Amino acid sequence: MVEVQQRARVVVVHGRTAEVLHEPDDGVAAVRLAPGLSLTPVAGDEVHVADGRITEVLPRRTQLTRPDPNGHELQVLAANVDLVLLVAPADHGLREGALERMAILAWDSGATPLVVLTKADLADDPDARAEQARTAAPGVEVVLTSTVDGRGLDALRAHLGAGVTATMLGASGAGKTSLLNALEGRDEATREVRADGEGRHTTTTRRLYRLASGGTLLDLPGVRNLDLHASEEGVAAVYADVAALAEECRFVDCAHDTEPGCAVTAAIASGELSTRRLDGWHAARRELAYLERRTDPAARAAKLQEWKRLTRASRSRQRP
Ligand SMILES: Nc1nc2c(ncn2[C@@H]2O[C@H](COP(=O)(O)OP(=O)(O)OP(=O)(O)O)[C@@H](O)[C@H]2O)c(=O)[nH]1
Ligand SMILES: [Mg+2]
Ligand SMILES: [Zn+2]
Structure with a gap:
């Protein structure tokens, strides 16, 4: 018997089994x-399926990763x-630090980030929230949405056309x-959610959905601990304003602390830059330095090369 090998896309993985979508x-x-x-x-993986089994995982164009909470490996989300x-x-003030960290993760995946502010119907001043988001993620488009009054959903659908895979x-x-659910016009929570102790529904599985707009959307459980496994490039992209200021400092190795001729502390004094944002930048860079010490340098260099190879095409296209 000649085995027929088919190409498919992974919808969800449960241990040693998975669901796949066969194209077309x-x-x-x-x-x-x-x-x-x-x-x-x-x-999201593209795979070959033969005889009811995934026999090959094709090379990834992009991958969204974070450090594995249980070890030194990377977890691919x-x-x-x-x-x-x-x-x-957008309802209870914006956690800009969290947004910055998510943006770094997104840049490093090789994908394009897009900020989606939810619950605009509950916000006192949604436009101020959007402005805050633009400062935290410079160069990234911001869409203000509400699943209650439907605002922003069409703008979002326009980003989710045929051939586009998005995740959240x-x-x-x-x-x-x-x-x-709102994008698809359905009310019911999907089957991959369970009610927690307070009767809230929370997503427990990473799963891919085909949208009526033609695109594909991957729902993820909430990310609790936003550890970074960041590259210099990702941090530089998200903190482009701080990095540009730092270039103006008198000393190349300026720590932006008490050094004379520091453009960064000058920008803080003049109100051009917020202390919170500088703190975020320092924290991200400390994490990079920590990762560099913790990880075997050769392995880390190899991994970075691999990422660059995987993401080069999309990166050159998508940098602002
Ligand atoms: N008023 C209002 N409530 C919203 C809106 N969007 C979501 N909610 C509510 O926010 C709560 C959480 O929404 P979920 O969609 O379950 O959040 P999630 O991000 O999927 O959460 P996890 O699956 O736990 O990661 C629910 O009670 C929703 O009804 C909105 O636009 N307006
Ligand atoms: Mg959910
Ligand atoms: Zn400085």
Whole structure:
């Protein structure tokens, strides 16, 4: 018997089994993972399926990663994503630090970030929140949405056309699954959510959904601990304003503390730059330095080369 090998996209992985979408008809199939795969598939992966088993995971165009909370390895949250929605609620003030960290993660994945502010119907001054978000993530488009009055949803659909794969990063309760449901015009929580102790629904599984707008959206559980496994480039992109100021300092190795001729502390004194933002930048750079010490330098260099190779095409296209 000649085995037919088919190309498919991973919808969700449960241990050694997975659901995949077969193109072009989008039929869903339950499959097993063949032993000895070179990569462990995650939602969004392109794979080969033969005889009811995933036999190969194709190289990833992009991957959204963070340090594995349990060890030194990387955890891949989503594969082959073009657009990362940084989802943050606009109702109780904006957590700019969290937004900055999500933006770094997104840049480093090779995908384009897009800020989505949710719950605009509950915000006192939604436009001020949007302005705050623009400062925290310079060069990133901001869309203000509400699943209650529907604002911003069409703008979002316009980003989620055919061929686009997007995913959502954001704290638990930020409104990610609500957004997915509102985009699709359905009320019901999807089956990958469970009620927690307070009767809230929270997403527990990473799963991919086909949208009526033609795109694909991956729902993720809320990210609690936004550890970074960042590159210099990601940090520089998100803190472009601070980095540009630092170039103006008199000393190349200025620590932006008490040095004379420091453009960064001058910008803080004049109100051009907020202390909070400088703190965020310092924290991100400290984390980079820590990671560099902790990780085997050769392994880290190899990994960075690999990322650069994987993400070069999208990166050169998408940098602002
Ligand atoms: N008023 C209002 N409430 C919203 C809006 N979007 C979401 N909510 C509410 O916010 C709560 C959390 O929404 P979810 O969509 O479950 O949040 P999530 O980001 O998916 O959370 P996790 O799955 O735990 O990561 C729910 O009670 C929603 O009804 C909105 O635009 N306006
Ligand atoms: Mg959810
Ligand atoms: Zn300085």
